[in-house]
Amino acid sequence: xxxxxxxxxxxxxxxxxxxxxxxxxxxxxxxxxxxxxxxxxxxxxxxxxxxxxxxxxxxxxxxxxxxxxxxxxxxxxxxxxxxxxxxxxxxxxxxxxxxxxxxxxxxxxxxxxxxxxxxxxxxxxxxxxxxxxxxxxxxxxxxxxxxxxxxxxxxxxxxxxxxxxxxxxxxxxxxxxxxxxxxxxxxxxxxxxxxxxxxxxxxxxxxxxxxxxxxxxxxxxxxxxxxxxxxxxxxxxxxxxxxxxxxxxxxxxxxxxxxxxxxxxxxxxxxxxxxxxxxxxxxxxxxxxxxxxxxxxxxxxxxxxxxxxxxxxxxxxxxxxxxxxxxxxxxxxxxxxxxxxxxxxxxxxxxxxxxxxxxxxxxxxxxxxxxxxxxxxxxxxxxxxxxxxxxxxxxxxxxxxxxxxxxxxxxxxxxxx
Amino acid sequence: xxxxxxxxxxxxxxxxxxxxxxxxxxxxxxxxxxxxxxxxxxxxxxxxxxxxxxxxxxxxxxxxxxxxxxxxxxxxxxxxxxxxxxxxxxxxxxxxxxxxxxxxxxxxxxxxxxxxxxxxxxxxxxxxxxxxxxxxxxxxxxxxxxxxxxxxxxxxxxxxxxxxxxxxxxxxxxxxxxxxxxxxxxxxxxxxxxxxxxxxxxxxxxxxxxxxxxxxxxxxxxxxxxxxxxxxxxxxxxxxxxxxxxxxxxxxxxxxxxxxxxxxxxxxxxxxxxxxxxxxxxxxxxxx
Numbered sequence: 001x002x003x004x005x006x007x008x009x010x011x012x013x014x015x016x017x018x019x020x021x022x023x024x025x026x027x028x029x030x031x032x033x034x035x036x037x038x039x040x041x042x043x044x045x046x047x048x049x050x051x052x053x054x055x056x057x058x059x060x061x062x063x064x065x066x067x068x069x070x071x072x073x074x075x076x077x078x079x080x081x082x083x084x085x086x087x088x089x090x091x092x093x094x095x096x097x098x099x100x101x102x103x104x105x106x107x108x109x110x111x112x113x114x115x116x117x118x119x120x121x122x123x124x125x126x127x128x129x130x131x132x133x134x135x136x137x138x139x140x141x142x143x144x145x146x147x148x149x150x151x152x153x154x155x156x157x158x159x160x161x162x163x164x165x166x167x168x169x170x171x172x173x174x175x176x177x178x179x180x181x182x183x184x185x186x187x188x189x190x191x192x193x194x195x196x197x198x199x200x201x202x203x204x205x206x207x208x209x210x211x212x213x214x215x216x217x218x219x220x221x222x223x224x225x226x227x228x229x230x231x232x233x234x235x236x237x238x239x240x241x242x243x244x245x246x247x248x249x250x251x252x253x254x255x256x257x258x259x260x261x262x263x264x265x266x267x268x269x270x271x272x273x274x275x276x277x278x279x280x281x282x283x284x285x286x287x288x289x290x291x292x293x294x295x296x297x298x299x300x301x302x303x304x305x306x307x308x309x310x311x312x313x314x315x316x317x318x319x320x321x322x323x324x325x326x327x328x329x330x331x332x333x334x335x336x337x338x339x340x341x342x343x344x345x346x347x348x349x350x351x352x353x354x355x356x357x358x359x360x361x362x363x364x365x366x367x368x369x370x371x372x373x374x375x376x377x378x379x380x381x382x383x384x385x386x387x388x389x390x391x392x393x394x395x396x397x398x399x400x401x402x403x404x405x406x407x408x409x410x411x412x413x414x415x416x417x
Numbered sequence: 418x419x420x421x422x423x424x425x426x427x428x429x430x431x432x433x434x435x436x437x438x439x440x441x442x443x444x445x446x447x448x449x450x451x452x453x454x455x456x457x458x459x460x461x462x463x464x465x466x467x468x469x470x471x472x473x474x475x476x477x478x479x480x481x482x483x484x485x486x487x488x489x490x491x492x493x494x495x496x497x498x499x500x501x502x503x504x505x506x507x508x509x510x511x512x513x514x515x516x517x518x519x520x521x522x523x524x525x526x527x528x529x530x531x532x533x534x535x536x537x538x539x540x541x542x543x544x545x546x547x548x549x550x551x552x553x554x555x556x557x558x559x560x561x562x563x564x565x566x567x568x569x570x571x572x573x574x575x576x577x578x579x580x581x582x583x584x585x586x587x588x589x590x591x592x593x594x595x596x597x598x599x600x601x602x603x604x605x606x607x608x609x610x611x612x613x614x615x616x617x618x619x620x621x622x623x624x625x626x627x628x629x630x631x632x633x634x635x636x637x638x639x640x641x642x643x644x645x646x647x648x649x650x651x652x653x654x655x656x657x658x659x660x661x662x663x664x665x666x667x668x669x670x671x672x673x674x675x676x677x678x679x680x681x682x683x684x685x686x687x688x689x690x691x692x693x694x695x696x697x698x699x700x701x702x703x704x705x
Binding site (some may be wrong): 233320 | 555
């Protein structure tokens, strides 16, 4: 070590260094700001239907955005890229996981590209940040993932409909199941943002009502938790009967692998909403994920003909197993096509489009798809799944159907911890 | 108390991982006066090459050797064709623009080749498993990172302080013209230092992969972390990078353990305080 003899007469000062580094970092951060401006315009009646996609194509949720896009394109191709007599055109924008970036991209799509409607949105924080813009501008947003509970409740607007889930849905039924089947003292670990908070209150409500007790809650840095070791030590120290967690994308791999590295897997049962061990992250988690039980509205091995056809086609197209995000993308595209057919391609009147949405029903890879009109969100079965080895490969095997569940539409079935 | 000791151990592990990450950046800045904003990209590239080696040949140890060699060779080429034109006292902005542009291109190329899925690298068989430390089963691989960090620090220190090559390197940054006049090819020296610096980044990429995994975007996370370490420690001094790593590693670990809501911001707060008290960093040279 030791370099006390090093002399740098020609060296730059720290101030120069910070200034030059600052210019570059600042310039890249400002780039998206320079894009959007132009008159606000409604949808049109002729020409291609322009659909704006607001999805993360970078950062820890990049694969979620890619999966949704691939499956949407797959469905549009199945119907010949046409709906309601008009061709379909996609305009993709990268929201990262940043609410402010997403807001700029939304303005760019609506005001500059003059899209007829917008679809996508992965992060709950991003969805909440976009809500007022779509509400005020009466622009239709079909949400393909972000489950922020308030969007089905006190922050509901006629112009945002979800084809995915509310965060409450995959968590609430698992709380009761866990208290009855696994243990009574739970420790919760979630990322420190909207979806994490929703996870805590949804799980806690049914878990506590079934006689369980929440002995600790851990909120980790979002989007990147960095070194997970301190959190593992905290869990080991708490000695709970079970850990309930929600992580998705990159953070899911970090958390589940560290849980096994620190010898917690196998000693303290790990349960979660299904995103944490979905097919997009399972290969990277490997054996570390074995035995993790989770609730979700779909599983790769779900036995129905639409799912079999979908999973096979998706694998052929992308070379990877399908995941729940792809299913939601596929259903989002289908909902859009069904809606455009019903309004005969006329996107000038947003209220007409919204009016036909509650009636749309079809067989989805997840089973029957239908909206719950009150929560503007699907009413769907939640399956309890366990990661097991199937023919030498890890998959989520369904061990119980927890029933068809719709979001309550208010906070009556949530518990603040 | 037990928790405190375990978190101290976690902090030490993360500090030493940080040092292996930051050593190359510090070396290139200290000995060449070049700010390499593509440092995180060399880290990530090293990690992914390591991943490919582990998948194809099944050997983590081989990955530890090959990834730094490949990335080091790439560094040599980049230095020869581009960076060499950008040396000099008033060219820091050029260097920053060049290396940052390189980082953006590298991010896309890496994603193009390895995809956006998170990838993980298992630790070598020899170092998998755990040792019980109080209530925690501590992973052996993480403990071994402490030894790696200390060895690397001592090795680099000896290289720079106790060898003829080290003397030439140090002389080169002090007065390149005089060194040239003594019949030493200063270009070769700088090329060698740059290659060594990026090879160290690649080595860190392989070492860090079992702990932090590999995914697009990690390159800029690593860049920011290592910049913080190097600025806190004092720009360009190896001793500074070492103690900067310790300070930031401990701040990160204890922040997560006791103030998780502020964990993201805490290391920057530590940086601000250090710079207020010691504007050149912990071991920086005054008045340059």
